[in-house]
Amino acid sequence: ECQPKPRSSQTAFCAEADSSLGQQSAPHPGPPRARRLPACIIIGVRKGGTRAALRFLALHPDVAAAEREAHFFDRFPDEADGTDEEALRPELYRLRMPLSLAGQLTAEKTPAYFHTPAALRKLVxxxxxxIDRLVSDYLQVKSNRRRRGRGHPPLERLLLLPANGPRSGRNQLNLRYRPLRRSLYDVHMSRFLARFPLEMFHIVDGDKLARRPYPEMRRLEAALGLAPRLRPDMFYYNATRGFYCIAGKSAGRKAGSSVGWGCLAESKGRRHPPLKPSTRRLLAGFLRPHASRFERLVGRQFHWRLTEQPPFSWNGLSFLDWKPDTRQSLSLLLSMNWIMSLTHSDTGFRAMLASARSCSTIFFCWAMDDIFGRTVEKGWRSWSHLYLELVRDSFCLASSVELDFPSICLTSSTVVALLSVAMTTVQEAAIS
Ligand SMILES: Nc1ncnc2c1ncn2[C@@H]1O[C@H](COP(=O)(O)OS(=O)(=O)O)[C@@H](OP(=O)(O)O)[C@H]1O
Known part of the structure; x- marks a missing residue:
C-alpha cells in the first residue's frame, strides 16, 4: 500500500497515482470536477479487507475513491512543519483525494487510522x-521486508516467548508483538467509542465480504445513504484467486472511473501458513475474550472460529493450483488438517468432505479417469485403487451437499496433485 514520502517531498505524496495535484480539475470535456475532503473514510482494520471494500464501493457512480492511502490522520502530525498548520492540514488532505463531481461522495481507506489515535467523522x-488478520499482517510485514532484501523470522518465533524460562518447554504469547496487538479490536474500538457514538460507525464483516461481497456492499451502500446502484453482476468469483473480483464491461463500468476491474493485486489473498495447533489454542484463548468484548461493544456477533484451523478455508482454494514445489504444497495441505489422517486410512477424505458439508461452501467435482491415468503413470499403481474408492465415496457425499455459495470445481490435475503429495508423504513415512 502507499507509503508516504519523506518530509522533504511531502507535496509529491503518492504522486505516481495522482500526478495532477491541484486546486481544481484539469481541463476535460465533462462537468467540472474538484478534489473534496472525504465524506467516508474506511479506517481499518489492517488486513481486514479494506481495499476490497473501497474498490467495490468505487463501482458506485456517486462515489469517487482515492486510489492510494492518504495516511493523513496517522502520519501527518509528524510530517507537519509548516507555519500555518491549521490552514495547511485540511488542504493537504484534500489534495490527496481524487477529482470528483459535485454530489459525488469522496471515500478513502487508510487502515492505520484504527490503530492510531485520530479524529474522524464517518467511520467504516x-x-x-x-487470528486470520494476525497471520495476514505477519505476511504483509514479511513481504515488505523481502522487498527491501531483508529476511523475516517465522511467525511463531515472533509471536511466542518461552513461559517460565527457556527450559520449561512451554510458550506464552508475546503481547508486545504488534500484529497481535492490532487484533485486539475491543481495545482500539473502546478508544474510538470514547470519542464517537456507535451510530457513526458502519462495520463491514470482512469474512463475509471475502466470501460474498454483494450483500455486505449493499449494507455499506445503504449505511452511507447512497442510492442502490451496486449490483450482484458487478462481482464474479475467480476460482484461481479464491476471491471475488470486479466484472469488466458486463458490470457497466462507471464512466470516467480510474477504478480498474478484475482482481485485487496479488498481495491481497496470500496463502496463509498453518499455525501449530498449540499456537492456535494459545491465541484463541487469549483473543476470545477480546473478540467477545468487541462484539458486545458494537452489539453484533461475528461467529469467528478461533480454535479450529479452518478445515478447508476459502483462502485455501486459491492454492489448489498445483505447484511443483512438493514441500510447499505439503505444508499448505497440512493446514487443511486432513492429510495426516489420509496417510493411514481413508478417513481423512471422509472428514474433509464432512467438514465441507457442514460449511456448505465447497462442491467437489473430480475427474476420476484422469486420477487413475496419472497415478498409474507415476508408478503408484498400488495406491490408485484406494484413491478411486475414496473419490467414488466423495462423489456420493458431494452430491448431497446443499449449497448457498457458488460451487467450486477442483480440476482433475489439482486432485492428482493433492493425491501425489499424499502418496509422497505415505512413502516418506514408510521409509522413516
Ligand atoms: N475480493 C478480494 N480479493 C482479495 N482479497 C480480499 C478480497 N476480499 C477480501 N479480501 C481480503 O483482504 C485482505 C487484505 O486486507 P486489506 O486490503 O485491508 O489489507 S491492507 O491493510 O490494506 O494491507 C486479504 O488478506 P489475505 O488473504 O491475508 O491476503 C483478503 O483476505
Whole structure:
C-alpha cells in the first residue's frame, strides 16, 4: 500500500497515482470536477479487507475513491512543519483525494487510522477473524521486508516467548508483538467509542465480504445513504484467486472511473501458513475474550472460529493450483488438517468432505479417469485403487451437499496433485 514520502517531498505524496495535484480539475470535456475532503473514510482494520471494500464501493457512480492511502490522520502530525498548520492540514488532505463531481461522495481507506489515535467523522470499519488478520499482517510485514532484501523470522518465533524460562518447554504469547496487538479490536474500538457514538460507525464483516461481497456492499451502500446502484453482476468469483473480483464491461463500468476491474493485486489473498495447533489454542484463548468484548461493544456477533484451523478455508482454494514445489504444497495441505489422517486410512477424505458439508461452501467435482491415468503413470499403481474408492465415496457425499455459495470445481490435475503429495508423504513415512 502507499507509503508516504519523506518530509522533504511531502507535496509529491503518492504522486505516481495522482500526478495532477491541484486546486481544481484539469481541463476535460465533462462537468467540472474538484478534489473534496472525504465524506467516508474506511479506517481499518489492517488486513481486514479494506481495499476490497473501497474498490467495490468505487463501482458506485456517486462515489469517487482515492486510489492510494492518504495516511493523513496517522502520519501527518509528524510530517507537519509548516507555519500555518491549521490552514495547511485540511488542504493537504484534500489534495490527496481524487477529482470528483459535485454530489459525488469522496471515500478513502487508510487502515492505520484504527490503530492510531485520530479524529474522524464517518467511520467504516472492516473486521475479520482476528487470528486470520494476525497471520495476514505477519505476511504483509514479511513481504515488505523481502522487498527491501531483508529476511523475516517465522511467525511463531515472533509471536511466542518461552513461559517460565527457556527450559520449561512451554510458550506464552508475546503481547508486545504488534500484529497481535492490532487484533485486539475491543481495545482500539473502546478508544474510538470514547470519542464517537456507535451510530457513526458502519462495520463491514470482512469474512463475509471475502466470501460474498454483494450483500455486505449493499449494507455499506445503504449505511452511507447512497442510492442502490451496486449490483450482484458487478462481482464474479475467480476460482484461481479464491476471491471475488470486479466484472469488466458486463458490470457497466462507471464512466470516467480510474477504478480498474478484475482482481485485487496479488498481495491481497496470500496463502496463509498453518499455525501449530498449540499456537492456535494459545491465541484463541487469549483473543476470545477480546473478540467477545468487541462484539458486545458494537452489539453484533461475528461467529469467528478461533480454535479450529479452518478445515478447508476459502483462502485455501486459491492454492489448489498445483505447484511443483512438493514441500510447499505439503505444508499448505497440512493446514487443511486432513492429510495426516489420509496417510493411514481413508478417513481423512471422509472428514474433509464432512467438514465441507457442514460449511456448505465447497462442491467437489473430480475427474476420476484422469486420477487413475496419472497415478498409474507415476508408478503408484498400488495406491490408485484406494484413491478411486475414496473419490467414488466423495462423489456420493458431494452430491448431497446443499449449497448457498457458488460451487467450486477442483480440476482433475489439482486432485492428482493433492493425491501425489499424499502418496509422497505415505512413502516418506514408510521409509522413516
Ligand atoms: N475480493 C478480494 N480479493 C482479495 N482479497 C480480499 C478480497 N476480499 C477480501 N479480501 C481480503 O483482504 C485482505 C487484505 O486486507 P486489506 O486490503 O485491508 O489489507 S491492507 O491493510 O490494506 O494491507 C486479504 O488478506 P489475505 O488473504 O491475508 O491476503 C483478503 O483476505
Amino acid at each position: 470499519l472492516v473486521v475479520r477473524n482476528p
